[in-house]
Amino acid sequence: MRTWKFGDNIDTDAIVPGRYLTIYDPATLASHAFEGTRDEYAKQVKEGDIIVAGRNFGCGSSREHAPLALSGAGVRFIIARSFARIFYRNAISVGLLPLVCPDADKIPDGSELVVQMNEGYVVSGGKRYAIEPVPGFLQEIVNAGGLVEYARRLEEVKTCTGSRS
Amino acid sequence: MGKSRTIAKDLTVKRLGKISEIFPVRAECTMKFSRNAAISPQNTRTGKTHTLVKPIMAATLVEKIFSRRCGHPVRAGEVIMAPVDAAMIHDITGPLAVQKFREMGGKKVFDPGKIVLLFDHQIPADSLPAAENHVFLRKFAIEQQIENLDIKEGICHQVVMERGRTAPGEIIVGADSHTCMYGAAGAFSTGIGSTDMGFVLKFGALYFRVPETIRLDITGNFPTRVGAKDLILAIAGKIGADGATYQALEFAGETMQKMDMPGRMTCCNMAVEMGAKVGIVPPDTVTWEYLKARRKGVTPFPLESDRDATFSARHQIDVSTLSPKVATPHNVDQVVDVGKVAGTHIDQVFIGSCTNGRYEDLAEAAEVLGNRKFHDDVRVLVIPASRAEYLKALRAGIIEQFVAAGALVESPCCGPCMGGAFGLLAPGEVSLSTSNRNFKGRQGSSESFVYLCSPATAAASALRGEITDPREV
Numbered sequence: 001m002r003t004w005k006f007g008d009n010i011d012t013d014a015i016v017p018g019r020y021l022t023i024y025d026p027a028t029l030a031s032h033a034f035e036g037t038r039d040e041y042a043k044q045v046k047e048g049d050i051i052v053a054g055r056n057f058g059c060g061s062s063r064e065h066a067p068l069a070l071s072g073a074g075v076r077f078i079i080a081r082s083f084a085r086i087f088y089r090n091a092i093s094v095g096l097l098p099l100v101c102p103d104a105d106k107i108p109d110g111s112e113l114v115v116q117m118n119e120g121y122v123v124s125g126g127k128r129y130a131i132e133p134v135p136g137f138l139q140e141i142v143n144a145g146g147l148v149e150y151a152r153r154l155e156e157v158k159t160c161t162g163s164r165s
Numbered sequence: 166m167g168k169s170r171t172i173a174k175d176l177t178v179k180r181l182g183k184i185s186e187i188f189p190v191r192a193e194c195t196m197k198f199s200r201n202a203a204i205s206p207q208n209t210r211t212g213k214t215h216t217l218v219k220p221i222m223a224a225t226l227v228e229k230i231f232s233r234r235c236g237h238p239v240r241a242g243e244v245i246m247a248p249v250d251a252a253m254i255h256d257i258t259g260p261l262a263v264q265k266f267r268e269m270g271g272k273k274v275f276d277p278g279k280i281v282l283l284f285d286h287q288i289p290a291d292s293l294p295a296a297e298n299h300v301f302l303r304k305f306a307i308e309q310q311i312e313n314l315d316i317k318e319g320i321c322h323q324v325v326m327e328r329g330r331t332a333p334g335e336i337i338v339g340a341d342s343h344t345c346m347y348g349a350a351g352a353f354s355t356g357i358g359s360t361d362m363g364f365v366l367k368f369g370a371l372y373f374r375v376p377e378t379i380r381l382d383i384t385g386n387f388p389t390r391v392g393a394k395d396l397i398l399a400i401a402g403k404i405g406a407d408g409a410t411y412q413a414l415e416f417a418g419e420t421m422q423k424m425d426m427p428g429r430m431t432c433c434n435m436a437v438e439m440g441a442k443v444g445i446v447p448p449d450t451v452t453w454e455y456l457k458a459r460r461k462g463v464t465p466f467p468l469e470s471d472r473d474a475t476f477s478a479r480h481q482i483d484v485s486t487l488s489p490k491v492a493t494p495h496n497v498d499q500v501v502d503v504g505k506v507a508g509t510h511i512d513q514v515f516i517g518s519c520t521n522g523r524y525e526d527l528a529e530a531a532e533v534l535g536n537r538k539f540h541d542d543v544r545v546l547v548i549p550a551s552r553a554e555y556l557k558a559l560r561a562g563i564i565e566q567f568v569a570a571g572a573l574v575e576s577p578c579c580g581p582c583m584g585g586a587f588g589l590l591a592p593g594e595v596s597l598s599t600s601n602r603n604f605k606g607r608q609g610s611s612e613s614f615v616y617l618c619s620p621a622t623a624a625a626s627a628l629r630g631e632i633t634d635p636r637e638v
């Protein structure tokens with residue numbers, strides 16, 4: 001349950017380099033996660049570890065290989081000051097939970113961290129850091145366990161229906 | 166030779182703040198008859214008629230697109246399950262999208278005619294896994310009766326545009342982040358992941374959060390050897406790598422109206438580098454003429470943001486004092502005037518990609534090159550964006566010019582743009598590239614360096630073997 005801390009603008013090429021994009025298996029992708037950016041990550045990451053980052057995490061490509069590599073490594077939560085749009089959706093699609101935390105910068109690397117989803121904060125080093133709730137319509141997908149599960153239950157979709165986020 | 170160094174004046178970007186501060190909007194409930202909403206309910210390709218849109222309050226171009234497709238007024242911030250007019254998948258993101266489509270219980274795709282399938286990232290197959298992925302997608306295309314353009318046509322985004330698969334007012338998705346480029350044709354188009362694409366393949370629709378719009382009013386004439394790429398790099402430098410996250414970037418103003426489609430595509434292509442969902446240019450005569458040559462039965466209709474629409478921000482940009490720009494490693498928003506990095510040693514120059522691989526880009530580079538030779542110590546890779554653009558350049562003698570100058574001209578594909586196929590950089594090497602991303606490791610080793618620039622700057626630099634102001638050669 002340790003944190004792996006990263007800075008701002010961590011792009012999808014940093015998460016999985018372009019030369020591994022013919023791979024789709026999460027476990028194999030995980031063995032290349034952050035290759036060239038933080039080489040010890042793939043070797044030392046443990047089930048349940050948490051990524052903590054600054055602004056614009058996951059910017060760049062639409063490659064789902066990036067969130068898959070993280071979920072393949074057993075990561076369930078990514079806590080960042082902000083996320084790039086496509087990565088955010090992709091993370092939810094593959095069952096990762098991206099949590100926006102305005103004070104993510106203050107969470108130290110290598111610290112123990114506990115996520116209190118329902119209470120709306122995370123705890124690290126005895127300190128609480130507020131997290132923002134996942135927008136309503138995405139919550140349904142999260143609750144279903146990802147977009148595949150959500151879509152399996154749908155016979156058809158009613159287009160042009162919606163709600164305010 | 167006495168070189169006159171042009172003084173690089175910085176781009177004028179004035180932040181005007183919210184439009185409501187400029188044109189104070191009266192009471193919220195003021196109903197307006199939007200000029201565009203009720204016009205032309207025809208889907209130009211399918212001929213299907215959409216429901217007429219009721220009068221709505223002043224709206225942005227993007228709000229109008231969603232309203233038009235949904236038959237009722239839709240505002241920024243709303244989340245809506247919207248129908249999709251076209252979907253694009255390629256060799257990298259396609260296999261996973263197909264797998265997800267199947268996992269979702271998908272048997273038949275929503276509409277084979279609305280799916281564009283092609284291979285461009287790793288072609289011709291550069292490894293066994295790549296070859297296997299191609300075979301997998303070929304089988305899927307046959308099974309689902311989807312037209313497969315395979316490795317023949319070029320880079321996905323260029324091909325979608327030139328085959329008229331995108332038109333004003335449509336909603337388009339692609340399993341590639343630079344899908345935001347088709348806004349150059351007045352469509353709302355955005356990049357999505359493979360699982361989202363699986364959903365689209367099954368249902369022909371997707372949840373969208375209708376984005377707010379940042380409006381850019383661009384005026385003035387470009388100085389010599391300064392163009393669309395310099396403009397978009399300058400904008401990225403000002404707005405920042407996440408300055409437009411979740412929003413639409415609307416490029417308007419007299420300069421955009423005068424700009425040709427290739428220039429508009431260059432601008433819209435890089436919208437995602439600021440986090441934007443789409444880069445969009447209000448469709449005008451240039452757009453409709455481009456489309457008429459590519460799709461049957463096109464009927465132009467007006468589609469633009471209302472004057473008093475609400476924008477999340479508005480910037481005014483004058484290009485008449487713009488100088489050539491370079492994005493320095495490793496962020497697209499680390500943008501400087503070319504003069505600041507002039508003299509930087511380069512090992513490889515790449516002229517191509519969905520940002521700058523069109524005929525006009527190659528011609529711009531060729532004009533700078535003339536009948537000279539590229540510098541001996543630089544590897545120059547030229548890759549046209551599509552077969553059609555390649556042929557145009559070939560017929561114009563431009564390809565011969567490049568080959569004679571010492572360049573390697575490759576068949577249309579992504580090439581070294583994403584560091585997957587060929588043209589990779591070794592540790593310590595430096596590339597100057599007309600593509601759109603300079604992330605660490607993007608074109609090879611994580612210890613290599615990528616600078617981004619215009620085709621003119623790329624050609625000038627390839628001549629000298631170091632980053633060079635194109636106005637100086």
Ligand code: SF4
Nearest residue numbers: 343518519579582583
């Ligand atoms: S040319 Fe580069 S940016 Fe464009 S689609 Fe190919 S890899 Fe992506």
